[in-house]
Amino acid sequence: MGFQQGLSGVGAAAKQLDVIGNNVANSSTVGFKQSRAEFGDMFAASYYGVAATQNGIGSTVQAVAQQMNQGNVTITNNQLDLAISGNGFFITKTPTGTGYTRNGQFQVDKDGYIVNNGDKLMGWGTVAGSNPVKIREGELQELKIQTDTIAPLASDGGSSASPANSKKITLTTTLDSRQSVPTPPFNVADATTYNHSTSATLYDSLGNPLTMTMYYRKTANNQWNVYSRINNPNVPTSGSGSAVGDNPYMLGGGTAMSLSFNTDGTLATPSDGAVSFGTYQSVAGAAPLTVTLDIGSGLTGTTQHGKTFSVRDLNQVGYAAAELTGVQIDKTGVIKARYTNGQTKDVGQVVLANFKNTQGLQSVGANRWTETLASGSPTLNNPGSSNVGYVQSGAVEDSNVDLTSELVNMITAQRYYQANAQTIKVQDAVMQTLINLR
Numbered sequence: 001m002g003f004q005q006g007l008s009g010v011g012a013a014a015k016q017l018d019v020i021g022n023n024v025a026n027s028s029t030v031g032f033k034q035s036r037a038e039f040g041d042m043f044a045a046s047y048y049g050v051a052a053t054q055n056g057i058g059s060t061v062q063a064v065a066q067q068m069n070q071g072n073v074t075i076t077n078n079q080l081d082l083a084i085s086g087n088g089f090f091i092t093k094t095p096t097g098t099g100y101t102r103n104g105q106f107q108v109d110k111d112g113y114i115v116n117n118g119d120k121l122m123g124w125g126t127v128a129g130s131n132p133v134k135i136r137e138g139e140l141q142e143l144k145i146q147t148d149t150i151a152p153l154a155s156d157g158g159s160s161a162s163p164a165n166s167k168k169i170t171l172t173t174t175l176d177s178r179q180s181v182p183t184p185p186f187n188v189a190d191a192t193t194y195n196h197s198t199s200a201t202l203y204d205s206l207g208n209p210l211t212m213t214m215y216y217r218k219t220a221n222n223q224w225n226v227y228s229r230i231n232n233p234n235v236p237t238s239g240s241g242s243a244v245g246d247n248p249y250m251l252g253g254g255t256a257m258s259l260s261f262n263t264d265g266t267l268a269t270p271s272d273g274a275v276s277f278g279t280y281q282s283v284a285g286a287a288p289l290t291v292t293l294d295i296g297s298g299l300t301g302t303t304q305h306g307k308t309f310s311v312r313d314l315n316q317v318g319y320a321a322a323e324l325t326g327v328q329i330d331k332t333g334v335i336k337a338r339y340t341n342g343q344t345k346d347v348g349q350v351v352l353a354n355f356k357n358t359q360g361l362q363s364v365g366a367n368r369w370t371e372t373l374a375s376g377s378p379t380l381n382n383p384g385s386s387n388v389g390y391v392q393s394g395a396v397e398d399s400n401v402d403l404t405s406e407l408v409n410m411i412t413a414q415r416y417y418q419a420n421a422q423t424i425k426v427q428d429a430v431m432q433t434l435i436n437l438r
Contacts (some may be wrong), residue, residue, distance in 0.1 A: 010417060329391065
């Protein structure tokens with residue numbers, strides 16, 4: 001026995017204590033993955049090439065391997081906090097390039113970017129101008145939440161004269177075929193001159209709310225007229241007709257739109273289910289609204305049957321300008337922003353990266369990794385698809401360090417260190433004996 005074996009053992013034990021100490025120090029670090037020291041033996045060249053004479057010269061730390069098993073998930077109630085349940089890493093833009101992390105402690109910075117320790121979260125953005133919003137996959141970008149006022153969306157028929165950010169109103173009803181034909185001429189102030197009525201809220205291009213009321217008047221069997229008026233809280237200055245102050249404005253100049261039904265109660269005309277009441281301008285500076293209703297077709301559209309009048313579907317499209325009130329992220333990583341006007345908009349998609357060899361990733365501090373030749377290139381997927389897990393909003397993944405086990409390992413490593421130190425002491429005693437021979 002020489003000093004080599006004891007020295008190598010002491011060195012290996014010291015390295016193991018370093019690894020254990022780092023694990024213990026990061027037992028409360030969010031998203032941290034513990035490591036373990038992996039040992040191997042060392043041999044000198046065998047004499048005469050015979051294995052029976054091969055002499056062991058100690059041990060060495062062959063690798064410090066990261067353990068990528070799942071950590072516990074802790075609820076935080078911060079909706080931007082994210083925990084990955086399963087495989088995968090968040091992708092972040094760092095000062096030096098691209099980083100990968102399991103630390104899901106995210107927040108919004110002053111510019112609206114979702115960040116973690118200054119690193120910007122990467123994912124799929126949205127298609128500019130799409131309505132409804134569409135996620136654009138295939139091109140990673142920094143995820144950003146619009147924190148300033150969002151523009152209003154006009155309730156409109158979507159004609160060429162209307163702004164691009166406008167949508168048609170959907171209204172399907174069941175008219176009561178048992179109703180009698182009113183005798184007096186139509187008068188919005190006299191409920192006996194029409195059979196049914198219902199209202200919807202519209203918005204002009206400036207976000208001003210308008211209340212539109214539809215009046216249904218039976219004119220004959222299977223025949224109905226529909227009138228529409230707008231109560232504008234603002235004073236209109238122009239339009240296809242004139243209005244004074246807050247007086248109601250009859251759309252289409254007060255002309256009724258005709259509906260006819262087949263004998264089975266389905267809509268016969270208009271065959272395309274579109275009822276247009278012309279244009280209306282609420283205030284100066286607002287784009288004219290082309291007020292068009294989509295009343296559907298067939299049994300799923302507006303019908304006439306022997307039952308009480310009912311509104312089956314009302315899609316009151318359009319909204320006023322609004323401020324951000326909160327953010328939520330679903331388990332598939334879709335980021336939704338909530339606004340004061342009650343709207344929820346998709347603003348991005350969290351993307352997870354995974355690697356063929358996660359132990360080949362290089363830890364660079366700040367609880368993040370970078371790819372290496374050993375890890376291979378990342379594959380990118382939405383949470384819950386392919387080989388990556390789901391994300392949980394309002395939670396974080398704890399360190400996967402088992403503190404009790406690490407303290408036991410520390411005691412074992414200490415004994416290992418002491419035992420190897422003892423072999424050095426014994427070798428020293430042997431050498432001293434040889435020196436004292438005379």
